[in-house]
Amino acid sequence: MPAVFLDRLPLPSLQAYTAVSVLLLSCSVYYAVQITSDPEWKLNATLEFENNEGAKNQTIENRRELSFDEVLLENKIFRRLLEIVIFMIQEPLCIWTLINMAYCCLILVGKFIQKLVFGELRVSEQQHIKDKFWNFVFYKFIFIFGVMNVQFMDEVVLWCGWFSVLGFLHLLSQLCKDRFEYLSLSPMTSRWTHVRLLALLSVILISSSSLFVLCVFVGLQAGLNTFAFMVAECALVTVRTLYIIARYFIHLWDINHEGVWEKRTTYVYYSELTFELTALVVDFIHHLHMLLWGNIFLSMASLVICMQLRYLFHEIRHRLKKHKNYLRVVRHMESNYPMTSLEEMENNSENCAICWDYMESARKLPCGHFFHNSCLRSWLEQDSSCPTCRMSLAVHGDGSGGTPTGDDNHNNLLGALGRQEGEPTHTGNQTTNHFFHFDGSRYVSWFPSFSVEVTHTNLLGNRQLPAVQTSQLDNMARQVQQMFPHMPLNLIMEDLRSTHAVELTIENILDERLVSHPSPMFQANTTHTAISTQDSSQDNYTTQPIATNERESDQRESSASTSDWKFFEDTVFSLDEDTSESSSEDNGGLTRALSSMGHGCRFSKSPQERESMLAHRKEELFKAAKRKYLATSGSRTAELASDPEPSTSYSSSSVYDEMNIFQDPSNSRGDGQWYSIPEHHAPEHVTER
Amino acid sequence: MARSALRRLMAEYKQLTLNPPEGIIAGPVCEENFFEWEALIMGPEGTCFEGGVFPAKLIFPPDYPLSPPKMQFTCEMFHPNIYPDGRVCISILHAPGEDPMGYESSAERWSPVQSVEKILLSVISMLAEPNDESGANVDAAKMWREDREQFNKITDRLVRKSLGLAPA
Numbered sequence: 001m002p003a004v005f006l007d008r009l010p011l012p013s014l015q016a017y018t019a020v021s022v023l024l025l026s027c028s029v030y031y032a033v034q035i036t037s038d039p040e041w042k043l044n045a046t047l048e049f050e051n052n053e054g055a056k057n058q059t060i061e062n063r064r065e066l067s068f069d070e071v072l073l074e075n076k077i078f079r080r081l082l083e084i085v086i087f088m089i090q091e092p093l094c095i096w097t098l099i100n101m102a103y104c105c106l107i108l109v110g111k112f113i114q115k116l117v118f119g120e121l122r123v124s125e126q127q128h129i130k131d132k133f134w135n136f137v138f139y140k141f142i143f144i145f146g147v148m149n150v151q152f153m154d155e156v157v158l159w160c161g162w163f164s165v166l167g168f169l170h171l172l173s174q175l176c177k178d179r180f181e182y183l184s185l186s187p188m189t190s191r192w193t194h195v196r197l198l199a200l201l202s203v204i205l206i207s208s209s210s211l212f213v214l215c216v217f218v219g220l221q222a223g224l225n226t227f228a229f230m231v232a233e234c235a236l237v238t239v240r241t242l243y244i245i246a247r248y249f250i251h252l253w254d255i256n257h258e259g260v261w262e263k264r265t266t267y268v269y270y271s272e273l274t275f276e277l278t279a280l281v282v283d284f285i286h287h288l289h290m291l292l293w294g295n296i297f298l299s300m301a302s303l304v305i306c307m308q309l310r311y312l313f314h315e316i317r318h319r320l321k322k323h324k325n326y327l328r329v330v331r332h333m334e335s336n337y338p339m340t341s342l343e344e345m346e347n348n349s350e351n352c353a354i355c356w357d358y359m360e361s362a363r364k365l366p367c368g369h370f371f372h373n374s375c376l377r378s379w380l381e382q383d384s385s386c387p388t389c390r391m392s393l394a395v396h397g398d399g400s401g402g403t404p405t406g407d408d409n410h411n412n413l414l415g416a417l418g419r420q421e422g423e424p425t426h427t428g429n430q431t432t433n434h435f436f437h438f439d440g441s442r443y444v445s446w447f448p449s450f451s452v453e454v455t456h457t458n459l460l461g462n463r464q465l466p467a468v469q470t471s472q473l474d475n476m477a478r479q480v481q482q483m484f485p486h487m488p489l490n491l492i493m494e495d496l497r498s499t500h501a502v503e504l505t506i507e508n509i510l511d512e513r514l515v516s517h518p519s520p521m522f523q524a525n526t527t528h529t530a531i532s533t534q535d536s537s538q539d540n541y542t543t544q545p546i547a548t549n550e551r552e553s554d555q556r557e558s559s560a561s562t563s564d565w566k567f568f569e570d571t572v573f574s575l576d577e578d579t580s581e582s583s584s585e586d587n588g589g590l591t592r593a594l595s596s597m598g599h600g601c602r603f604s605k606s607p608q609e610r611e612s613m614l615a616h617r618k619e620e621l622f623k624a625a626k627r628k629y630l631a632t633s634g635s636r637t638a639e640l641a642s643d644p645e646p647s648t649s650y651s652s653s654s655v656y657d658e659m660n661i662f663q664d665p666s667n668s669r670g671d672g673q674w675y676s677i678p679e680h681h682a683p684e685h686v687t688e689r
Numbered sequence: 690m691a692r693s694a695l696r697r698l699m700a701e702y703k704q705l706t707l708n709p710p711e712g713i714i715a716g717p718v719c720e721e722n723f724f725e726w727e728a729l730i731m732g733p734e735g736t737c738f739e740g741g742v743f744p745a746k747l748i749f750p751p752d753y754p755l756s757p758p759k760m761q762f763t764c765e766m767f768h769p770n771i772y773p774d775g776r777v778c779i780s781i782l783h784a785p786g787e788d789p790m791g792y793e794s795s796a797e798r799w800s801p802v803q804s805v806e807k808i809l810l811s812v813i814s815m816l817a818e819p820n821d822e823s824g825a826n827v828d829a830a831k832m833w834r835e836d837r838e839q840f841n842k843i844t845d846r847l848v849r850k851s852l853g854l855a856p857a
Contacts, residue, residue, distance in 0.1 A: 185695070185724050185751070354754060354801040355693050356700045375693075378755055379801055383785040387800045603703045607720040610706075614716040618729050621714055622742050625731060626852045629740040 146301025243275035741848035
């Protein structure tokens with residue numbers, strides 16, 4: 001890789017380079033002034049000028065200027081200036097300083113654009129730019145000296161100039177691409193940033209189109225081959241820039257458009273396909289042209305170009321293969337998985353399990369799971385099983401894959417049907433979505449429950465009968481729990497085991513026959529401090545009446561459940577306040593106490609506040625864990641005979657110091673109200689230890 | 690692509706904030722990049738990791754949830770299923786296509802219905818019950834099998850370290 005080696009070259013800083021360039025330029029100007037003031041030079045000047053047939057473009061332009069001036073302006077100063085310029089163009093040394101100055105200006109312009117549009121570049125962007133730059137230099141070097149086999153200095157200079165401008169545009173569009181991709185990862189980006197980036201993109205587009213015009217002019221003089229070489233490069237920049245702009249507009253439209261846009265992915269896909277394929281094909285033809293045009297079959301340059309051709313060929317093939325796969329999946333989905341009917345959608349309260357968004361229309365898999373059309377398609381492009389229950393869908397193998405997928409499929413289908421029949425139709429959500437749950441597992445303490453879940457999918461895949469039994473129960477329990485998120489899953493399960501019907505259990509819950517009395521596991525969850533620090537909860541909350549404590553947990557549960565319901569109706573970015581937030585503002589004291597428990601509280605609309613709340617919760621968790629650890633370490637050391645020193649020997653002050661490690665700088669942002677309670681209490685508590 | 694991933698991540702973040710599971714805190718550290726989260730995991734009770742608070746980094750791909758995130762502990766860890774550099778080796782973090790170990794059925798691997806919460810819960814259960822067949826850290830697996838006391842000593846040191854306490 002040439003980039004690695006060239007990277008280590010010691011380059012002067014931009015200031016130094018600019019200073020040197022300016023100095024050189026002024027030197028040469030001074031030299032030019034000195035020479036042109038010599039009367040002898042003037043006599044020869046016109047003669048030399050007539051003879052000079054070198055750098056074509058510039059001289060042609062200058063000649064026109066000269067005649068123009070001679071006719072219209074007999075201004076003495078202007079003539080003088082003109083003389084100096086003409087002299088500088090003819091004198092080799094001065095030309096070099098001029099070229100150097102031009103590059104310096106280009107770099108300065110680049111720097112200026114970077115400051116204006118991008119600000120500080122990120123590390124990955126810098127790396128991309130560097131790679132791209134050296135790559136570009138490398139290939140263009142091969143092009144100029146290997147393919148074109150340029151012999152004269154002025155031609156080299158012209159080609160270099162051309163590629164410098166082109167490379168500049170290439171790098172800028174690469175930078176735009178990187179930045180756009182980065183911006184699309186962030187939920188909040190100011191309008192102004194978008195405007196600047198889009199403006200830059202359009203400037204790139206305009207300049208590459210004007211370069212295209214230049215190509216035509218040069219092509220008329222220099223022949224078809226040169227024209228083709230130049231146009232190919234131009235077209236590449238244009239296509240890439242257009243691609244970024246197209247993606248950008250789709251992204252912007254999408255961000256400002258509420259709800260799910262079903263067709264979006266199709267548009268995105270096809271725009272991606274066209275642009276990528278166009279760019280690849282143009283590049284491929286360009287390289288092929290290079291290989292065939294020059295008589296370079298037996299040189300290093302041909303080797304490099306062949307390698308590049310091979311790479312491009314593979315890329316094109318890969319892209320086409322992907323497209324074929326895409327088409328197959330689309331066909332398969334359209335023929336096998338029907339769009340759901342309207343009433344099915346009305347009965348279905350679930351969201352799409354892939355994007356967690358509300359479903360207006362969906363496709364139904366044979367196992368009875370619903371997904372958005374676009375979500376399902378993008379998943380099936382890479383895997384051929386139901387995301388929820390892992391039932392094999394045989395998209396790729398067409399049922400003839402080594403395993404008896406067809407049979408399996410059939411079995412699964414029967415199983416799914418059986419399950420549907422076995423289910424009571426009362427509850428309104430008929431889906432047999434037995435594995436899909438958001439809030440179930442958190443009410444069950446960690447290990448046993450969760451591992452049950454994993455094996456559950458496993459068993460379903462293997463089609464063992466008992467699994468269906470449990471999964472049915474499981475499924476029913478989840479249905480109930482979705483209506484009553486605050487009920488612990490194991491409690492519902494227990495009740496279901498005796499009632500065998502969802503309606504009965506629901507009635508039980510509604511009649512409060514089934515009270516969510518704190519089962520050991522559940523208790524551990526709701527009253528967080530109870531498990532983390534038994535004594536600290538006394539410390540922190542003795543001032544509050546016990547009744548508040550109870551209300552607190554009630555409040556938390558109810559807000560949790562309402563927000564759960566509300567959550568999926570809200571689009572995530574909508575601006576209206578949601579219930580949990582408004583309720584938290586009603587009784588700020590309560591939620592503050594809650595948040596001081598380090599437990600979930602509210603979800604702020606402002607990113608900064610979210611960040612600081614997250615940092616705060618982390619800090620709280622650390623503090624609670626440490627308190628608990630110190631509290632139990634006494635008994636621990638007794639248990640672990642290997643532990644030589646009792647850790648209670650730490651002085652309280654050192655512990656306090658260590659605690660400060662976790663205090664986030666965000667504390668100083670001014671929203672200190674959230675931190676007031678814990679910070680006062682924690683140190684006191686520790687000193688007491 | 691990134692757009693739907695962003696919506697989904699925002700939804701998960703909201704849910705994890707409103708109803709956090711016990712002993713888990715997770716969210717994007719800096720919301721300028723919503724695809725890089727930090728999670729804090731409390732060591733499960735009754736295990737040798739009890740009491741510790743272990744930070745980990747979650748990096749989401751732009752096509753999340755179609756591809757799984759990458760998870761890496763940013764503190765020192767010693768566990769049979771955690772590579773020495775902190776990467777976590779559990780089956781639900783492996784994309785359905787690939788099978789690095791050659792023994793996982795595709796049912797155990799990533800699917801878009803999984804979520805950050807489920808990942809973190811299964812990491813907790815992994816902490817509680819190491820699977821010494823898939824040796825991400827061979828030394829740890831060996832010690833877990835043969836010299837449990839020594840293993841506990843090391844994890845106790847890690848717990849103390851994670852809390853910012855000097856080693857006992």
